[in-house]
Amino acid sequence: MSATAVDHHAADSRTVARGTATGSGLTFGGVLRSEWIKLRTLRSTFWSYVLIILLTIGLALLIAAAQRAPGTAPGTPSGATAATLTAAAQQARWITDATLGINFAQLVVAVLGALVITGEYSTGMIRSSFAAVPARLPVIFAKALVFGVSSFIVSLFSLVVAALVIVPVLQGHDIHPDLGDGAAWLALVGGAGYLALVGVIAMGIGLLVRSSAAGIASAVGLLLIVPIVLRIVGGVTSALWPGNIASFLPSEAGGRLFAYPITQPAAPAGVVVLDTWQSLAVLVAWAVVAVGIGCVLVKRRDA
Amino acid sequence: MIEAVGLSKRYGQKVAVDDVSFTVKPGMVTGFLGPNGAGKSTTMRLIVGLDRPTSGRVTVNGANYVNLRAPLREVGVLLDAKAVHTGRTAENHLLALGATHGIGRTRVDEVIALTGLESVARRRVGGFSLGMGQRLGIAAALLGDPGVLILDEPVNGLDPEGVIWVRELTRHLASEGRTIFLSSHLMSEMAQTADHIIVLGRGRVIADAPVATIEALAAGDVVTVRTPDATRLAALLADAGITVTATEPELLQVSGLPAPRIGELAAQHGIVLHELTPVVGSLEDAYLALTQDEVEYHAGKMVTA
Numbered sequence: 001m002s003a004t005a006v007d008h009h010a011a012d013s014r015t016v017a018r019g020t021a022t023g024s025g026l027t028f029g030g031v032l033r034s035e036w037i038k039l040r041t042l043r044s045t046f047w048s049y050v051l052i053i054l055l056t057i058g059l060a061l062l063i064a065a066a067q068r069a070p071g072t073a074p075g076t077p078s079g080a081t082a083a084t085l086t087a088a089a090q091q092a093r094w095i096t097d098a099t100l101g102i103n104f105a106q107l108v109v110a111v112l113g114a115l116v117i118t119g120e121y122s123t124g125m126i127r128s129s130f131a132a133v134p135a136r137l138p139v140i141f142a143k144a145l146v147f148g149v150s151s152f153i154v155s156l157f158s159l160v161v162a163a164l165v166i167v168p169v170l171q172g173h174d175i176h177p178d179l180g181d182g183a184a185w186l187a188l189v190g191g192a193g194y195l196a197l198v199g200v201i202a203m204g205i206g207l208l209v210r211s212s213a214a215g216i217a218s219a220v221g222l223l224l225i226v227p228i229v230l231r232i233v234g235g236v237t238s239a240l241w242p243g244n245i246a247s248f249l250p251s252e253a254g255g256r257l258f259a260y261p262i263t264q265p266a267a268p269a270g271v272v273v274l275d276t277w278q279s280l281a282v283l284v285a286w287a288v289v290a291v292g293i294g295c296v297l298v299k300r301r302d303a
Numbered sequence: 304m305i306e307a308v309g310l311s312k313r314y315g316q317k318v319a320v321d322d323v324s325f326t327v328k329p330g331m332v333t334g335f336l337g338p339n340g341a342g343k344s345t346t347m348r349l350i351v352g353l354d355r356p357t358s359g360r361v362t363v364n365g366a367n368y369v370n371l372r373a374p375l376r377e378v379g380v381l382l383d384a385k386a387v388h389t390g391r392t393a394e395n396h397l398l399a400l401g402a403t404h405g406i407g408r409t410r411v412d413e414v415i416a417l418t419g420l421e422s423v424a425r426r427r428v429g430g431f432s433l434g435m436g437q438r439l440g441i442a443a444a445l446l447g448d449p450g451v452l453i454l455d456e457p458v459n460g461l462d463p464e465g466v467i468w469v470r471e472l473t474r475h476l477a478s479e480g481r482t483i484f485l486s487s488h489l490m491s492e493m494a495q496t497a498d499h500i501i502v503l504g505r506g507r508v509i510a511d512a513p514v515a516t517i518e519a520l521a522a523g524d525v526v527t528v529r530t531p532d533a534t535r536l537a538a539l540l541a542d543a544g545i546t547v548t549a550t551e552p553e554l555l556q557v558s559g560l561p562a563p564r565i566g567e568l569a570a571q572h573g574i575v576l577h578e579l580t581p582v583v584g585s586l587e588d589a590y591l592a593l594t595q596d597e598v599e600y601h602a603g604k605m606v607t608a
Contacts (some may be wrong), residue, residue: 026372039401041391119388124385
């Protein structure tokens with residue numbers, strides 16, 4: 001054991017005497033690789049992604065199969081029967097079914113997003129991370145990038161598989177999805193982008209609060225509780241502003257991202273309706289602001 | 304080379320490190336000694352930029368740690384064994400840390416072998432004993448083969464064999480010209496490992512000297528005197544401004560006057576001495592003497608700051 005030490009250090013004695021670093025130093029590429037190793041070597045990552053895949057595909061199959069005969073289909077937009085659905089409405093139904101699982105997958109990805117950063121704080125790992133990368137922010141950027149891209153790929157895979165496996169089921173109900181429809185695939189990409197951004201927003205929140213419990217509660221609260229509260233306030237006061245604020249929440253803006261672009265009835269005056277690109281901008285802004293504030297604190301706080 | 308100049312750290316009202324200046328030189332083991340809560344860990348966190356100093360500065364190899372281009376290759380740090388994600392295996396922890404600096408599996412396997420972690424490398428760290436955690440922390444510190452090593456309580460939790468291993472490893476690394484900065488609250492451990500000792504008490508440096516000097520501070524300083532005429536001798540010494548403690552009716556502990564002078568004084572006044580023994584101080588005694596007034600919490604009672 002100590003013989004190894006002697007051999008090794010003897011070989012390196014010159015560099016030690018110089019007291020300078022040799023070989024490759026600290027690089028952002030290295031930090032990215034480090035964050036990738038960190039992400040894939042935790043069981044929570046594996047189980048969360050498995051859960052997202054199963055939820056997305058499973059729920060899509062369930063809802064598609066549940067639409068039994070024309071006329072009795074639940075959740076059909078405008079209550080039309082399948083027999084009378086236009087081509088666009090059939091596409092909308094297909095995508096609505098394929099993306100149903102996002103409502104649940106978003107909670108999983110939010111929990112995982114909070115955990116990837118709060119797990120480092122609660123275990124003390126963050127001190128090792130910041131000692132290795134004293135500038136600190138590269139760790140945060142690399143983590144957001146690696147986690148965001150991984151979540152996007154897993155989500156896109158889940159949604160595409162979900163969309164494909166329900167095609168025969170829907171055909172059995174006289175709904176015939178058009179696989180050559182670019183808008184449909186774009187909606188799936190939007191859904192994957194939404195899940196990835198929700199994860200990054202949750203990571204930003206985790207960075208602010210540094211505790212797993214608080215991080216998960218805040219992220220899930222933002223996705224589930226805040227919209228409900230605003231809806232209640234809107235219902236009680238009959239005012240438009242709670243609904244207009246809600247339009248800018250991640251969950252609401254995200255819904256626009258993966259909705260099939262079917263012609264919407266004109267919104268009443270004073271009601272904000274975001275289009276797809278505006279929704280994307282709103283979501284990106286959430287992520288940038290959450291991670292940005294987190295970065296300011298990370299630079300200022302003691303680790 | 305680590306240099307601290309006027310380094311201070313305050314957490315709210317609490318002063319953890321108070322205007323500390325010292326230099327840790329290469330080629331030797333420098334012990335950083337102090338009771339728990341003296342500010343050793345805080346000082347070490349300040350060195351590697353995890354905490355920001357309230358005032359003053361500290362540099363490693365002449366540069367601010369935050370500005371180092373390859374921190375892991377210049378400074379290895381064991382802050383505490385808990386700075387590891389418990390859900391990851393030891394091997395993956397080291398791979399993730401090394402990846403930031405382009406340090407790959409070859410070196411990771413080397414440090415695993417060097418620290419004797421082969422059998423547990425693929426187990427999750429959550430199940431590690433304190434000693435295994437320490438070995439993993441030391442493995443992480445050695446990853447970049449750095450010229451400066453900062454080890455906070457490295458022998459904490461190690462079995463006797465591990466303690467000897469750390470001692471030999473640090474001595475060996477110092478002999479290669481590296482800078483070794485090692486903290487402990489155990490004087491006996493320092494006496495066997497360090498060449499130079501910085502003693503910290505309540506955030507202040509209260510001694511900064513070679514081990515031999517620290518030991519000499521205590522050696523010869525205290526003399527045990529046994530005499531049937533203890534009361535009279537004590538009075539004579541007290542008149543001369545010497546500190547005397549009566550431990551038994553006929554036994555005095557005299558500090559601040561060498562044994563020959565005590566003998567001469569007794570002879571002048573016709574006092575019979577049965578014993579006159581300079582107490583050879585151990586490093587432990589010196590340490591206790593140095594930190595006695597600086598320990599924040601004495602056993603049994605709390606001292607208001």
